[in-house]
Amino acid sequence: MSARLTHDGFRRLLEQVREAGYALVGPTISDGAIVYGPIAGADDLPIGWTDEQAPGRYRLRERGDRAHFGYVLGPQGPRRQLTPPVETLVRIRLGPRREQGPRTPEGVEAADEDGEPLALIGLRACELAAMAVQDAVWTGGPFVDPRYARRRERALIIAVDCLEPGELCFCVSTNTGPGVEAGASFDLRLTELGEEFLVEVGSERGQALIDGLGELAEPSTAQLFAARTQGVLAAAMELHGRERQLDLDGLPELLFANLDHPRWDELAARCLSCGSCTLVCPTCFCHRVEERAPLDAPTSERVRHWDSCFTDEHSRIHGAQFRPQIRERYRQWMTHKLGAWVSQFGTSGCVGCGRCIAWCPVGIDITEEVAAIRAAPVAPDDAEPVALPPATTVPALAGDPMHPQLARVVSVREELREVVTLAVEPVGVFSHAPGQFNMLGLPDVGEVPISISGQAGGELLHTIRAVGAASRALVALEAGDRLTLRGPFGSAWPLAELRGHNVVVIAGGLGLAPLRGALREMVAHPERYPSVRLLYGARSPEELLFADEILSWDRSIRFAPTTAPAVLESGHVKVHVTVDGAAPGWTGHVGVVTKLMRRKPLSAHARYLVCGPEIMIRFVLRELETIGVAQDQVWLSMERNMKCAVGMCGRCQYGPHFICKDGPVFRWDAIAGLLGREGF
Amino acid sequence: MAARPRLGVFKLASCDGCQLTLLDLEDELLAIAAAVDIVHFPEASSDMDPHGRFDLTLVEGSVSTPAQLDELRAIRAQSRTLVAIGACATAGGVQALRNFADHREYVRAVYATPAYIETLAQVTPIAAHVRVDFELRGCPIDKGQLLELISATLVGRRPDIADESVCMACKRAGQVCVTVAHGQPCLGPVTHAGCGALCPRFSRGCFGCYGPRERANTEALADHMQAEGVSAASLVRRFRLFTGWSEAFRAESERHDD
Amino acid sequence: MTTEEERDHKQPPSAVELGADERVYKVEMLARVEGEGRFWLRLDAAGEVADAKLAIFEAPRFFEAFLRGRDLEEVPDIVARICGICPVAYQMGAVRALERILGVDPPSPGIRSLRRLLYCGEWIESHVLHVFMLHAPDFLGYESAIEMAADHRARVEQGLRLKKVGNAIIEVLGGRAIHPVSPKVGGFSRTPTVAELAALRPRLEAALEEAEAVVEWSAGLPMPALELDYVFVSLASEDYPIEFGDEVLVRGRGRDERVDVDEFLDHFVEDHVAHSNALQCRLRDGTPYLVGPMARLNLFADRLHPRAARALERSGLALPVRNPYQSIIVRAVEVVHAFATALDIVTNYTRRVEPAFVELPPAGARAGRASGGTEAPRGLCWHRYETDAEGLIVDARIVPPTSQNQARIERDLVGLAPQLLAMDHGAATRRCEQLIRAYDPCISCATHFLKLEIERG
Numbered sequence A: 001m002s003a004r005l006t007h008d009g010f011r012r013l014l015e016q017v018r019e020a021g022y023a024l025v026g027p028t029i030s031d032g033a034i035v036y037g038p039i040a041g042a043d044d045l046p047i048g049w050t051d052e053q054a055p056g057r058y059r060l061r062e063r064g065d066r067a068h069f070g071y072v073l074g075p076q077g078p079r080r081q082l083t084p085p086v087e088t089l090v091r092i093r094l095g096p097r098r099e100q101g102p103r104t105p106e107g108v109e110a111a112d113e114d115g116e117p118l119a120l121i122g123l124r125a126c127e128l129a130a131m132a133v134q135d136a137v138w139t140g141g142p143f144v145d146p147r148y149a150r151r152r153e154r155a156l157i158i159a160v161d162c163l164e165p166g167e168l169c170f171c172v173s174t175n176t177g178p179g180v181e182a183g184a185s186f187d188l189r190l191t192e193l194g195e196e197f198l199v200e201v202g203s204e205r206g207q208a209l210i211d212g213l214g215e216l217a218e219p220s221t222a223q224l225f226a227a228r229t230q231g232v233l234a235a236a237m238e239l240h241g242r243e244r245q246l247d248l249d250g251l252p253e254l255l256f257a258n259l260d261h262p263r264w265d266e267l268a269a270r271c272l273s274c275g276s277c278t279l280v281c282p283t284c285f286c287h288r289v290e291e292r293a294p295l296d297a298p299t300s301e302r303v304r305h306w307d308s309c310f311t312d313e314h315s316r317i318h319g320a321q322f323r324p325q326i327r328e329r330y331r332q333w334m335t336h337k338l339g340a341w342v343s344q345f346g347t348s349g350c351v352g353c354g355r356c357i358a359w360c361p362v363g364i365d366i367t368e369e370v371a372a373i374r375a376a377p378v379a380p381d382d383a384e385p386v387a388l389p390p391a392t393t394v395p396a397l398a399g400d401p402m403h404p405q406l407a408r409v410v411s412v413r414e415e416l417r418e419v420v421t422l423a424v425e426p427v428g429v430f431s432h433a434p435g436q437f438n439m440l441g442l443p444d445v446g447e448v449p450i451s452i453s454g455q456a457g458g459e460l461l462h463t464i465r466a467v468g469a470a471s472r473a474l475v476a477l478e479a480g481d482r483l484t485l486r487g488p489f490g491s492a493w494p495l496a497e498l499r500g501h502n503v504v505v506i507a508g509g510l511g512l513a514p515l516r517g518a519l520r521e522m523v524a525h526p527e528r529y530p531s532v533r534l535l536y537g538a539r540s541p542e543e544l545l546f547a548d549e550i551l552s553w554d555r556s557i558r559f560a561p562t563t564a565p566a567v568l569e570s571g572h573v574k575v576h577v578t579v580d581g582a583a584p585g586w587t588g589h590v591g592v593v594t595k596l597m598r599r600k601p602l603s604a605h606a607r608y609l610v611c612g613p614e615i616m617i618r619f620v621l622r623e624l625e626t627i628g629v630a631q632d633q634v635w636l637s638m639e640r641n642m643k644c645a646v647g648m649c650g651r652c653q654y655g656p657h658f659i660c661k662d663g664p665v666f667r668w669d670a671i672a673g674l675l676g677r678e679g680f
Numbered sequence B: 001m002a003a004r005p006r007l008g009v010f011k012l013a014s015c016d017g018c019q020l021t022l023l024d025l026e027d028e029l030l031a032i033a034a035a036v037d038i039v040h041f042p043e044a045s046s047d048m049d050p051h052g053r054f055d056l057t058l059v060e061g062s063v064s065t066p067a068q069l070d071e072l073r074a075i076r077a078q079s080r081t082l083v084a085i086g087a088c089a090t091a092g093g094v095q096a097l098r099n100f101a102d103h104r105e106y107v108r109a110v111y112a113t114p115a116y117i118e119t120l121a122q123v124t125p126i127a128a129h130v131r132v133d134f135e136l137r138g139c140p141i142d143k144g145q146l147l148e149l150i151s152a153t154l155v156g157r158r159p160d161i162a163d164e165s166v167c168m169a170c171k172r173a174g175q176v177c178v179t180v181a182h183g184q185p186c187l188g189p190v191t192h193a194g195c196g197a198l199c200p201r202f203s204r205g206c207f208g209c210y211g212p213r214e215r216a217n218t219e220a221l222a223d224h225m226q227a228e229g230v231s232a233a234s235l236v237r238r239f240r241l242f243t244g245w246s247e248a249f250r251a252e253s254e255r256h257d258d
Numbered sequence C: 001m002t003t004e005e006e007r008d009h010k011q012p013p014s015a016v017e018l019g020a021d022e023r024v025y026k027v028e029m030l031a032r033v034e035g036e037g038r039f040w041l042r043l044d045a046a047g048e049v050a051d052a053k054l055a056i057f058e059a060p061r062f063f064e065a066f067l068r069g070r071d072l073e074e075v076p077d078i079v080a081r082i083c084g085i086c087p088v089a090y091q092m093g094a095v096r097a098l099e100r101i102l103g104v105d106p107p108s109p110g111i112r113s114l115r116r117l118l119y120c121g122e123w124i125e126s127h128v129l130h131v132f133m134l135h136a137p138d139f140l141g142y143e144s145a146i147e148m149a150a151d152h153r154a155r156v157e158q159g160l161r162l163k164k165v166g167n168a169i170i171e172v173l174g175g176r177a178i179h180p181v182s183p184k185v186g187g188f189s190r191t192p193t194v195a196e197l198a199a200l201r202p203r204l205e206a207a208l209e210e211a212e213a214v215v216e217w218s219a220g221l222p223m224p225a226l227e228l229d230y231v232f233v234s235l236a237s238e239d240y241p242i243e244f245g246d247e248v249l250v251r252g253r254g255r256d257e258r259v260d261v262d263e264f265l266d267h268f269v270e271d272h273v274a275h276s277n278a279l280q281c282r283l284r285d286g287t288p289y290l291v292g293p294m295a296r297l298n299l300f301a302d303r304l305h306p307r308a309a310r311a312l313e314r315s316g317l318a319l320p321v322r323n324p325y326q327s328i329i330v331r332a333v334e335v336v337h338a339f340a341t342a343l344d345i346v347t348n349y350t351r352r353v354e355p356a357f358v359e360l361p362p363a364g365a366r367a368g369r370a371s372g373g374t375e376a377p378r379g380l381c382w383h384r385y386e387t388d389a390e391g392l393i394v395d396a397r398i399v400p401p402t403s404q405n406q407a408r409i410e411r412d413l414v415g416l417a418p419q420l421l422a423m424d425h426g427a428a429t430r431r432c433e434q435l436i437r438a439y440d441p442c443i444s445c446a447t448h449f450l451k452l453e454i455e456r457g
Ligand SMILES: Cc1cc2nc3c(=O)[nH]c(=O)nc-3n(C[C@H](O)[C@H](O)[C@H](O)COP(=O)(O)OP(=O)(O)OC[C@H]3O[C@@H](n4cnc5c(N)ncnc54)[C@H](O)[C@@H]3O)c2cc1C
Pocket: A316, A317, A318, A319, A437, A446, A447, A448, A449, A450, A451, A452, A462, A463, A464, A465, A466, A467, A468, A469, A470, A471, A472, A510, A513, A514, A638, A639, A640, A641, A642, A643, A664
């Protein structure tokens, strides 16, 4: 249904919306810009104002009329309202302070405060499109963020057609504007025509509001024509004629084929890596999660903050920083936004709003940068092209994936110096597949991803090395302590696919832990896995993980200093161990794992599972390549910074993949083009 | 209860503002005093023990006299975790501006009888002389970050203080960019966050009091400012302020100073 | 014997130098003051004062020197860094002087009242810190407020609470309590919204009432007796002097003069003395004088806010105050004045004030020379700048309160000496410290570190 609405009618409409219990959020002038903020009613709108935009420049100007929506876009879209920049996820009740180390959790409470539902007023077509993109991120599965979902579902949306697109808009390129299409998600759509509005109803909620206004005039055909055909179409035509376009055609492939384009270096000389573009972009979603437990506060809060791929911490893990250079950070932003997004969420991450151009303090123009690469693509180098994967299929978790349970430490087994295995008893039934991981945490220090290194009855095993704050605190836990646990997450070793094949497992250091569950399965089932070989390398004999258990799998090996009882002797398992260096008395191999690989005849037809430090993985793969092992016979487990484990914080991205939900276990061919490439 | 960790607060050349921040934690001060044993904090207590061992030592100020250098070395030797607090301790502070000039001339400018003054040739941050376990930035430091530092130290973790641009905080705060919307020069893009984008929130450009962030692309920012009409002399002054002796800002100011 | 050249003048005399019957009271490192200093008071065998020194060994920081060549618009930010306790005082002094150079003085009434409000915040924060955290422990026999909290928790919490309200004023106006960012030549970079100031109102009302009770409490503290004769010096204006005034009033010991701020240096002289890294300021004839709360109250009690005047009356404090220990009561009265003034300003703030009250003359027309004074919590703070046409600083002079009080503190120690002979050494030394603390010396302001030693012969 459509109707005509005078300025006064519009004022009454907003009053009604307010009376219906919504908090009004609309455009309003603040600090020299039109921003979305709380408004009391129509008077707070920027009536008679417009904005002028250019790269790195935004100014307000008076229009000389009474247009209510006569401007284009402010610095931030409704993303701010739907995923607040700082948001508490859960509150954790804390136990007493202990002599050393952090306090342990005693209870977890959801932090969502259900305030008034929001009425989002004045959203443009591109902003609706951006919301659709964010819907895919936060609710598209396999996980759903209940906070976003709830706000989004309750929000009333009053959208507005763009008849006067701004200087930086390129929504026709991205097919996201300038008109709000009939099928878009709005309750009411306004088209501003001189001194009145045409209003189109898009939902029952919208209809009820219009009904509440009493008798409204119906638009004439001429008016409808003026709005939709002349207005929107003319705006679209004008946009088509502009120079600033973003050609989306084959863009993901183009970008991933040009990862070494000289333009990235040239960009790095101009880009400040300030992150502004990512925080004004209406589709960006990266965030960090922080633990807040000041002094003797009785509860700790797990808080998420907007983050950006332009920050240092985003791509840092213990001992490595994957994107130290600005060129790599900018490339991450662009290849994600315009490339990887398509395979991750089925849509480009760009909706053509031009915000990142306007609000870049040095005026870098993403469309110009794309055009430059498109104009002179470099021939893809000899590295393998990056494959763009299909969307992930890991199993979903019911409920809030950020809400941890409280698990209890049943026992602590010291494995090596600074390495322990925590046997943890989760609440309720817990099933996982070997290769998956949990997020383990303590309220004072935060959460970290830890692989499940085995399951014994109702107990989950986690083998942890103390490297930084969180891992150190976990390692220091004692039987009976509690910790927070979320999971299981991620992909698993392809045990079903391995059936009937000869399997070679290659592990380095603590990399054996994520493989142990799979090994135990294969050891226990000779009928399914006729031949299993483990090639395991450690720094020194003292650093051999699970030494007793390894010896029990293959009684033929002997190495000092351990003497182990042989429990299992099926004969289908063969173990080879090497150490980087050893004191006299060591009777086993010395040298890196690849050296061991060269000593042992390895089959080109076997299936391979690899886990260890990334550098080791790369050398192993090179070795396998020389043997002639095909990429689809090899699986490996990867590591990147993680905060959410459910594909929402954006930090674990590895090219087009989320390590947390597409991985951590990948088949080699999925990531072959990325391995060893700087900046990913 | 186990012995509380021992806290010491020391001062070198400074304005006292950073240590005052500890007293400005009005809601938490008594809880802090319960959680740690404040064994040396002359600004607040005449019960002083500068010679004991400290689990956490906060050092404010930069090194500008020979005596301070000796004192700093002694403090380091007594401290388990030594944290430099504030722009003076982490970047030299305002007094390091004298490093850019002939400092003997400075002595004459302020004091009538130069012979009485004993100073080092250069004012330097603490890390120029001793190992520093953590640097808390800002002129002055932020009290929330100070509380985080103390809380984190109590449980043995690193403070959760992100090395990112002021722009990040500015955008989170929903502040309208003063550069883009008002044409004001702002050092936010190259400055370490922590203040919550205070200056933009107060309608002015950042002047860099938290010092350079990692990967500070000062050159790109300065070039852009220059293209927008900021003179070379003004660029020198902008980069040469409370954290002007930090490596990144110093290099940038020198690039425009001829 | 150490020769005069070898002697470190910032150190008290060593044992070798002392005569057999001489006594020295000293404190090597003065606590609960801002900055680093020591004192010594040396009495000869006859009990006569041989030497009374407040030695400031805080490292020099050379502000006036590096102000040269800076743009005048940068000055408020730079001078704030002279002192973390009273940055607003420096900012306000600088904008006064610089606006006078630019010919844009006085500021609009709206800006004036916001500046006063900001300054009230600083008075509160600084005075409350001093009364509760730095000075009260002397009266009650504790080493620190934290120690005092064990027996007087509610009192210490009250201090923290009141201080927080002072800080909140500064935070609302300037973003942070220490080195606020909004004050600038020509106004503020941003002024608060009506709602932001209104939110302070209930807190100010509650704090004002508490502050009135604090006056009575302070008047009831065990008060050492001492009566000294002073020359009082304070800025003068139509109101109780805070952020505004173009004359300096000098009164006491037979003097009664008004000095134009631009002629300050014709009447006051700064000297460098060997035992201090701060310049000492005296009247031209060498007479030490007193600035700060006591001077202000003695000279302008009639201009106090009525609520402060009533609090003063209730306290029973007789004017003029000549016992420096009673300055704790005077500060408490000034806290009431500051809260009451702040509350009035906040209550009358019904329209947001334009942040810039005037357009500054362009570069090319910014040459000049002018002075500006304000009343920092610790007393008169005087600035003088000279600029070139581009608005770059050519010359800067700043005389902070503590360098003016330095000589007076030493004179007070001399005045205290007769009483000390009857006390045991420890108590006498503490009494000296308490006296020095009564000045709330801000050694960072004085640009150096101070160490007090009393020598008793
Ligand atoms: C899928 C996966 C499985 C893992 N399994 C194990 C395991 O079984 N045993 C084990 O000891 N370690 C494992 N790790 C590594 C472990 O997560 C890190 O050692 C741990 O996060 C370090 O955190 P920290 O606070 O101790 O160190 P800090 O250096 O203080 O780390 C600070 C923060 O950076 C992030 N971070 C740092 N390193 C890593 C990392 N390697 N991976 C992801 N985020 C990181 C975390 O958010 C952490 O809180 C695994 C990592 C991943 C990604």
